[in-house]
Structures are given as structure tokens and as C-alpha cells.
Amino acid sequence: MAAFLRKVWLFYRDGFKNQTWGRPLIWLVVLKFFILFAILRVFFFRPVLGGKTDAEKSEAVGENLTRNHRHTETLNPTEQPWTQSSGPDSSLP
Amino acid sequence: MDTIFWSRLQFAVTAAYHWLFVPLTLGLALVMAIMETLYVVKKDDFWKKAAQFWIKVFAINFAVGIATGIILEFEFGTNWSNYSWFVGDMFGAPLAIEGILAFFMEATFFAVMFFGWNKVSPRFHLASTWLTGIGATISAYWILVANGWMQNPVGTAFNPDTVRSEMASAQAFWEVVSNPVAVSKFFHSVTSGWVTGGVFVVAVSGWYLLKGREKEFARKSMLIGAIVGLVGTGAVMLSGDSSGVHAAKYQPMKLAAAEGLENGGPRAPFSIVPRVEVPGMLSILATHDLDGVVPGINDILNGYTDNEGNVIPSVAEKMERGRKALDALAVYRELRESDPDSAAVARAVLDENVEYMGYGHLEQPEDVIPPVPVVFWAFRLMIGLGMLMALLLLLALWFSWKDRLEKKNWFYIAALCCIPLVFLCGQCGWIVAEVGRQPWTIQGLLPVNVAISSLSAGAVKTTFFLFLAIFALFLVIEIRIMLGAIKKGPQITEG
Numbered sequence: 001m002a003a004f005l006r007k008v009w010l011f012y013r014d015g016f017k018n019q020t021w022g023r024p025l026i027w028l029v030v031l032k033f034f035i036l037f038a039i040l041r042v043f044f045f046r047p048v049l050g051g052k053t054d055a056e057k058s059e060a061v062g063e064n065l066t067r068n069h070r071h072t073e074t075l076n077p078t079e080q081p082w083t084q085s086s087g088p089d090s091s092l093p
Numbered sequence: 094m095d096t097i098f099w100s101r102l103q104f105a106v107t108a109a110y111h112w113l114f115v116p117l118t119l120g121l122a123l124v125m126a127i128m129e130t131l132y133v134v135k136k137d138d139f140w141k142k143a144a145q146f147w148i149k150v151f152a153i154n155f156a157v158g159i160a161t162g163i164i165l166e167f168e169f170g171t172n173w174s175n176y177s178w179f180v181g182d183m184f185g186a187p188l189a190i191e192g193i194l195a196f197f198m199e200a201t202f203f204a205v206m207f208f209g210w211n212k213v214s215p216r217f218h219l220a221s222t223w224l225t226g227i228g229a230t231i232s233a234y235w236i237l238v239a240n241g242w243m244q245n246p247v248g249t250a251f252n253p254d255t256v257r258s259e260m261a262s263a264q265a266f267w268e269v270v271s272n273p274v275a276v277s278k279f280f281h282s283v284t285s286g287w288v289t290g291g292v293f294v295v296a297v298s299g300w301y302l303l304k305g306r307e308k309e310f311a312r313k314s315m316l317i318g319a320i321v322g323l324v325g326t327g328a329v330m331l332s333g334d335s336s337g338v339h340a341a342k343y344q345p346m347k348l349a350a351a352e353g354l355e356n357g358g359p360r361a362p363f364s365i366v367p368r369v370e371v372p373g374m375l376s377i378l379a380t381h382d383l384d385g386v387v388p389g390i391n392d393i394l395n396g397y398t399d400n401e402g403n404v405i406p407s408v409a410e411k412m413e414r415g416r417k418a419l420d421a422l423a424v425y426r427e428l429r430e431s432d433p434d435s436a437a438v439a440r441a442v443l444d445e446n447v448e449y450m451g452y453g454h455l456e457q458p459e460d461v462i463p464p465v466p467v468v469f470w471a472f473r474l475m476i477g478l479g480m481l482m483a484l485l486l487l488l489a490l491w492f493s494w495k496d497r498l499e500k501k502n503w504f505y506i507a508a509l510c511c512i513p514l515v516f517l518c519g520q521c522g523w524i525v526a527e528v529g530r531q532p533w534t535i536q537g538l539l540p541v542n543v544a545i546s547s548l549s550a551g552a553v554k555t556t557f558f559l560f561l562a563i564f565a566l567f568l569v570i571e572i573r574i575m576l577g578a579i580k581k582g583p584q585i586t587e588g
Contacts, residue, residue: 011204011208011209011212012204012208014208014212015204015207015208015209016208018208021149021578022152022207024574025152025153025156025574026156028156028157028567028570028574029156029159032157032159032160032567033160035563036160036163036164036167040164040167040556040559040560040563041167044171044555044556044559045164045167045168045170045171045556046170046171047170047171047174047177048170048171048174048546048547048548049170049174049177049178050170054255057178058178058254058255058256058257060178061174061175061178061179061256062253062256062422062426064175064543064547065175065179065256065419065422065543066419066420066422066423066426
């Protein structure tokens with residue numbers, strides 16, 4: 001196993017070392033990954049829900065989805081308009 | 094200009110940028126693998142040099158294109174956080190598989206292909222070259238599974254406790270993976286990549302002939318490029334047909350917008366350009382039946398009966414049911430712990446109306462209409478340019494086959510002009526697919542105005558211009574390196 005891993009390591013090492021026209025390409029990829037992960041990801045593309053637990057994320061997104069839809073303040077839910085059955089005869093706005 | 098505008102523009106530009114590299118990767122992968130196969134079969138060093146040249150061009154494109162798709166994932170988390178949470182594991186699973194697969198296949202076989210010419214046997218090297226292309230193609234499949242689910246969300250159910258669309262079983266995963274929209278999108282996208290690669294190879298070969306150098310290499314490359322491109326063209330037409338049928342079935346508004354069809358019905362006409370129509374053709378294309386019903390924009394707004402006899406409600410009715418679903422969701426989440434009985438009633442109402450939940454976020458029925466002129470003209474441009482590419486490839490095949498490529502300067506120049514056009518053709522396809530499904534991020538479930546994060550427009554604008562500057566710079570670098578490699582040529586000594 002160790003011999004195989006050493007062969008793989010040497011294969012990659014020599015491959016990178018012996019590059020001629022490929023060398024600038026490799027540096028270009030390294031530079032791009034640096035910009036992507038060390039600059040853009042860290043400073044500009046922070047996940048908005050990052051750091052929250054799953055329950056907190058559910059709460060936050062549930063709140064955003066239902067921001068304009070609250071009918072529990074006054075009555076029993078079974079008497080609310082949203083419980084009326086829908087179908088072809090429903091009166092529409 | 095608001096946050097939604099800038100977030101959508103940023104996503105669109107990022108996706109369009111990513112799609113500059115992907116089709117060329119998929120197309121060149123096939124060309125270089127065929128050439129290396131010829132080298133291994135014929136044991137002719139000419140084909141080895143030819144394959145090495147196209148692998149070099151492939152590698153340049155790959156190096157600049159690599160990870161441009163990751164930006165899209167950054168944007169999901171930052172600009173589209175409600176969407177990201179809502180889609181949950183459904184989106185995460187295919188993207189994770191794609192990431193792992195892409196990493197292992199590409200890190201392994203690309204490296205062998207790139208570094209291994211004198212270190213592994215010719216057959217092992219050939220296998221690596223094919224597997225690099227196959228790996229890229231399989232990666233595309235997983236991405237399109239995720240995209241196909243957004244267009245036709247099958248195999249999942251909305252869970253009001255987690256506020257996510259979730260797969261309930263292994264069978265659901267299979268439904269997602271075999272989603273007919275994803276399958277036809279995969280074939281359409283990958284084979285359009287073959288057309289892009291074919292046209293690119295024909296054009297570069299034409300440049301060598303124009304300059305009077307590398308003649309044998311250029312003639313043989315042109316023949317292979319033309320064959321790959323034409324096989325791709327045939328497959329694009331077949332998969333485009335099934336894409337049209339799926340749009341009619343799952344996203345009829347997209348099809349109506351692409352056709353500018355206000356009032357549909359059986360024997361619907363296909364519009365070539367405004368006021369020039371082929372009677373009945375749209376019904377045949379969309380349903381494979383002259384009497385098949387294709388709903389127009391007004392039919393979809395007002396409700397209609399589809400080809401299976403199902404009564405499709407009007408958008409107003411869907412909005413009403415969507416609002417009931419959202420009201421019920423709000424009540425369910427508020428009462429699920431304090432009043433389980435009332436919460437159960439709310440849950441039942443939610444389940445009854447959940448398929449229209451996204452419509453509850455709309456302000457007016459007309460919100461479901463995408464920007465018709467954009468979709469209409471992008472569709473026509475895609476088809477027109479696709480036909481032009483087919484003509485170019487047919488001519489390339491004919492001239493190569495008959496050995497009549499000498500002194501065809503007009504053809505070489507036309508081929509070079511087709512390089513930007515073939516990329517434009519692919520971009521138009523994505524404009525039809527993605528602008529045509531507006532306002533939905535997930536068809537019928539989540540419109541863009543709710544999918545978005547609570548960010549200031551200024552914050553998104555900053556990252557938009559930053560991204561634009563960085564990646565425009567990378568594009569310029571790629572073009573310079575690629576032009577340098579092409580100018581240097583394959584360095585084949587011709588006898």
C-alpha cells in the first residue's frame with residue numbers, strides 16, 4: 001500500500017515538475033481557487049443561514065414564507081376562511 | 094434596481110459564464126478521445142500528436158472553466174437562502190454526488206491523461222482520456238438532475254415541520270434521478286456540447302488551412318470535428334423534440350411564451366417569426382398529435398382542459414388555493430405544540446392545497462407570465478443558429494470527404510465566424526429554459542421573490558461587479574493562452 005501511495009505521489013510530483021506549457025495553467029487554477037475560497041467565499045459570499053441550527057433555519061425560512069399569512073389571532077382555526085374546501089365552485093377573487 | 098434584479102442578474106451571468114466552458118469541454122473530450130483511439134488502433138504517431146494538441150486545448154479550457162460552477166453554489170447560500178433551505182437534501186444530494194464524482198474522476202483520470210503520456214501504457218492512457226470525458230458527462234447528469242427537479246419537482250413532499258421539500262424513500266430518489274425533464278435536458282445539453290466542440294474543431298482547422306499550415310492535421314481534424322458535430326446535431330434535434338413535449342406537459346407557460354401563443358387549443362400553429370405560421374405544427378411538435386391541445390397564455394390564465402382530460406384550474410384559483418396553503422402553514426407552525434388538534438386541521442388544509450402553495454405568493458395572475466419577447470426571440474435564435482451550425486458541419490464533412498478543402502477561404506472564414514455563434518446558440522437554449530420558467534425557482538412551489546435572501550441590493554451589486562471583473566479577466570487570460578497554443582500548432586512534421 002505504502003509503495004502504491006509513493007508511486008502515486010511521485011506520479012503527481014513529477015507531472016507537475018515536468019510541465020512546460022501546463023505550468024501557467026496550474027498557477028492559474030491555484031490562483032482561481034485562492035480567489036474563490038479565500039476571498040470570495042470568506043468575505044463576500046457568506047451563507048445567510050450559516051451558524052444557525054436546523055431548527056432555527058426552519059423557523060427563519062418558515063417565517064419568510066408565511067410573513068403575510070397569519071390567521072390565528074382571533075378565532076378557532078376551524079372557523080377561518082382558509083379551512084373552507086376548495087373546488088370548482090369556490091368563489092374566487 | 095432591487096435585490097431580486099441584481100441576484101437574478103448575478104446568477105444568470107454566472108451560469109452563462111459557466112456554460113461557456115462546459116460545452117467545449119464535453120465536445121473536445123469526444124474529439125480528443127476519438128483521435129487517441131485512432132492512435133492506439135493504427136499505431137500511427139500522427140494521431141498521437143493530433144490527440145495531444147486537442148488535449149492541450151481541452152486542458153486550457155478546463156483549467157479556466159474549472160470551479161466556475163462553484164460560484165453558483167456560493168450564490169445559493171448567500172443570495173437565495175430561502176430557496177437553499179427549501180430544496181434541502183433534494184438539491185444537496187445530486188450536487189454532492191457530482192462534487193465527489195467530479196473530484197475523484199477528474200483528479201485521477203485527468204492527471205493520467207495530462208501527465209502520463211510516457212508513464213503508463215497507451216491503452217491505460219486511452220482509457221484515462223475516455224474516462225475524463227465520461228466523468229465530465231456524468232457530472233453534467235447530476236447537475237441536470239438538480240435543474241430538472243426545479244423545472245418539474247417530482248419525488249418529494251413538502252414537510253411543514255422542517256419547511257423543506259424532502260425525499261421520503263429510496264424510490265423517491267429514483268423518481269428524482271429518472272425525472273423525464275432531467276433526462277431530456279441531459280441529452281440535449283451534452284449533445285449540444287458535441288456540436289460546440291465539433292464547430293470549434295472545424296473552425297480552428299479552417300484557420301490552419303487559411304494560413305496554409307498543418308494541412309494534413311487540419312483536414313483530418315476537420316473531418317472528425319464535422320462527424321462529432323453532426324452526430325451531436327442529430328441527437329440535439331431528437332432530444333429537443335422530447336424537451337418540447339415535456340415543456341408542453343410540465344411547463345405549458347414556458348412553451349406558450351416561447352411561441353408567443355396567446356390563445357391555444359388543438360391544431361395550434363408554430364410561429365416561425367411573428368405573422369409567419371405553420372398551421373397545426375405546434376400541436377404536432379408539442380403533443381405528436383395534430384389535434385393535441387396546446388394551451389396559450391390566456392388559456393393558462395383562465396384554466397383549460399389538457400390532453401388527458403384533466404381540468405387545469407385558472408391561475409386565480411391556484412392563487413386562492415396557494416393562499417389557503419400558506420395560511421394553513423402559518424397556523425400549523427404556530428399551533429403545532431400548543432394546540433395539536435387545531436394544528437391537525439391546518440395540516441389537512443395544507444396537504445389539500447400544497448401543490449399550489451407557490452401561487453399564494455403571487456400578487457396577480459399575470460405574474461406567472463415570463464418575459465415573452467426574450468423567450469420568443471431566444472428560441473428562434475437558438476433554432477436558427479442551430480440550423481446554421483448544421484449547414485457548416487455538413488459542408489465541412491462534404492469538403493473533407495471529397496477532398497475539396499483547398500482554397501476555400503470563404504468557408505474557413507465562415508467557420509471562424511461560427512465560433513462565437515455556436516456559443517450564442519447554447520446560451521439562447523439556456524435563456525429559453527431558465528427565463529421561460531420565470532417567476533419560479535421551483536415550478537409552482539417557490540417564486541423568485543420568496544426564494545431570495547434578505548440582503549440589500551448594494552451588497553449583491555458589489556459581489557456582482559467583483560465577480561464580473563475577476564472572471565472577465567480569467568476569460569481574457571484563457572483566450573490569450575488558447576490563441577497562443579493554437580498559433581503554435583500541433584507541431585506535426587508533415588511529409
